[in-house]
């Protein structure tokens with residue numbers, strides 16, 4: 315009897331531990347994402363073109379289509395739409411993924427850092443207090 319209660323605890327502890335692990339793996343660390351986004355701010359603002367195009371509403375936008383920014387042909391003709399997957403591919407190594415792009419940025423190579431960065435970018439770029447009307 316005592317033995318079986320004990321093994322029930324062991325099983326429960328295992329479930330709690332693996333649920334905790336699964337949650338930890340899925341949840342983005344927005345603080346880490348913000349930290350990595352600091353590098354983007356050298357060239358990008360949310361609401362206006364700087365060296366790069368504005369990031370407001372970039373997720374879901376067709377690549378190279380912000381009116382008033384002079385993109386390279388590589389970007390304009392990429393046929394991409396920015397989503398979690400294409401951002402992940404591009405930001406890993408922009409110049410290799412898109413030869414000819416003018417985004418002179420080495421990339422964020424760590425997959426977890428990239429996921430955090432993309433989660434942060436998705437959040438701030440869709441904040442309609444800052445981004446309303448910016449396509």
Ligand code: HEC
Pocket residue numbers: 350351353354355356357358365366367372375376377378379380384385386388389390396405414415416417418419422431435
């Ligand atoms: C050295 C300057 C520079 C840095 C740093 C930089 N970018 Fe860029 N980015 C650009 C330029 C320039 C373009 C336009 C590229 C082109 O036309 O080929 C661009 C384009 C983009 C685009 C395409 C947007 C669109 O409208 O299609 C995305 C997305 C992007 N950058 C995200 C980022 C993120 C996220 C970071 C930080 C991890 C970052 N960039 C860092 C200069 C930079």
